Amino acid sequence: MxxxxxxxxxxxxxxxxxxxxxxxxxxxxxxxxxxxxxxxxxxxxxxxxxxxxxxxxxxxxxxxxxxxxxxxxxxxxxxxxxxxxxxxxxxxxxxxxxxxxxxxxxxxxxxxxxxxxxxxxxxxxxxxxxxxxxxxxxxxxxxxxxxxxxxxxxxxxxxxxxxxxxxxxxxxxxxxxxxxxxxxxxxxxxxxxDLDQAVKDKFLVDFLSVESKLKFLEEGIAYDDLPQEEREEYEATFADENGELPKRIESSALNAWLFNEDTIRKALHLLMEHGLKIEYGEKLGKTIIFAKNHNHAEKIREVFEKEYPHLPGYAKVIDNYMTYVQSAIDEFSNPKKLPQIAISVDMLDTGIDVPEVLNLVFFKKVMSKAKFWQMIGRGTPARTRPRAASRPSCTPTCWSRSTAAARWSSSPTALTPASTTGPTRSGRWPRSTPGETWRSCSTCAPCGQA
CATH class of the missing domain: 3.40.50.300 (P-loop containing nucleotide triphosphate hydrolases)
Structure with missing residues (x-):
């Protein structure tokens, strides 16, 4: 009744x-x-x-x-x-x-x-x-x-x-x-x-970002700017059947079909050095790297394994190419199991709830503000257990503001939740002047958890 x-x-x-x-x-x-x-x-x-x-x-x-x-x-x-x-x-x-x-x-x-x-x-x-x-x-x-x-x-x-x-x-x-x-x-x-209220209520934590720009991702690769040894490699890689060379490779090509190991290596070093740690600073906290596509994700994993051979199983690609996706997500969600780093292609961007996540790395352009804030939400849930004291830090730019409109940067960005206090949130987009760059932590838009 x-x-x-x-x-x-x-x-x-x-x-x-x-x-x-x-x-x-x-x-x-x-x-x-x-x-x-x-x-x-x-x-x-x-x-x-x-x-x-x-x-x-x-x-x-x-x-x-x-x-x-x-x-x-x-x-x-x-x-x-x-x-x-x-x-x-x-x-x-x-x-x-x-x-x-x-x-x-x-x-x-x-x-x-x-x-x-x-x-x-x-x-x-x-x-x-x-x-x-x-x-x-x-x-x-x-x-x-x-x-x-x-x-x-x-x-x-x-x-x-x-x-x-x-x-x-x-x-x-x-x-x-x-x-x-x-x-x-x-x-x-x-x-x-919204997130602002949830942070005030202490149900969610705010986040901090640190910017770090990598030249190729910002500007692309210009042949005339390369030293002689790299020009030779450029010629061997990009010359067509007639021996003609493009004068430059645009930044949009990077991580789409062209992968630069040095760029990936630098981003991983920044994460491993500055990412939030657990177990008294001995172990990187659970981390999601948002990759551009499957090949990009696999390249990140390959470079990680070269750089950190003493950490087997530490990083794993989780995307729709996998047969047992749910099992992989369950393992990543378990604080007692590896991997510590999930390299995701759309799979973990929204909806998936992994409260253990401490670090987020943006290694792709995010064209949607709504999706960006949902991705940020993978790292905002408050945790009931104490976390190891570690300086919240990250890698490159979240977005830039120009006279035209907001642009979401292609630079990789790692974000970590703030442990106690976070940046002031005004509830609106900041005003910008031509060429001015804004960090994500200095703006406000609500985000959250699932």
């Missing part, structure tokens, strides 16, 4: 923080007013998954839902969400459609968007089509934004169920059309909790 969603009691063993309870109550109030859609904008690391699990618990107890669909855009995020539901709401039967399609009795179904699109017409029970229009009483959309909605619009229009969207993208960075999808005023989600 359905009962009122006014004055709901939230299970604080699932979601015990004040803002999580506020988010749940905001969604319940919206549903009570017969609104069918809600959008939660919460910083990466602030516990969006816990919040939505506690919301499901409330709706189950109040008789508003029986069957729930949780959608994410990657298998690893589906697996992570399902584990959280199993741990925090063990009485709810669950299934992962990406792994099993015959558990038709499960009340909570986890799936990627692609898998659900395929299963709507193919999965059946003894009565016929399982996923009918009214099968689910609630649809949860992880990382809700316009591109997901536009690509998989048919899912959202097919199921006749209330929709809850989750995102860590700062509310001012969310596309206006995303708010339109959730029938909300632009910039006004159902509930929002």
């Amino acid at each position: 359905r009962t009122s969603l006014k004055n709901v009691m939230v299970d604080r063993n699932i979601a015990g923080r004040y803002y999580q309870e506020s988010a749940i109550k905001a969604v319940c109030e919206a549903f009570q007013r017969n609104r069918r859609k809600a959008l939660l904008v919460m910083a990466t690391g602030s516990g969006k998954t816990r919040t939505v699990i506690a919301l499901v618990d409330v709706l189950l107890r109040r008789g508003w839902v029986k069957n729930v669909l949780f959608l994410a855009d990657r298998n690893s995020l589906v697996t992570q969400a399902k584990r959280s539901f199993v741990n925090l709401l063990p009485s709810l039967s669950v299934t992962n459609l990406c792994e099993e399609k015959d558990n038709t009795a499960a009340r909570c179904v986890f799936s990627t968007y692609q898998t659900m699109m395929n299963c709507i017409d193919t999965v059946q029970d003894e009565e016929g089509k399982l996923f009918t229009v009214g099968h689910f009483d609630l649809v949860i959309c992880d990382e809700a934004h316009r591109s997901i909605y536009n690509k998989y619009r048919d899912i959202f229009t097919y199921f006749d169920a209330p929709l809850v969207g989750l995102t860590a993208t700062p509310k001012d960075e969310i596309d206006k059309n995303t708010y339109d999808i959730f029938e909300l005023q632009s910039g006004v989600p159902t509930y929002g909790y």
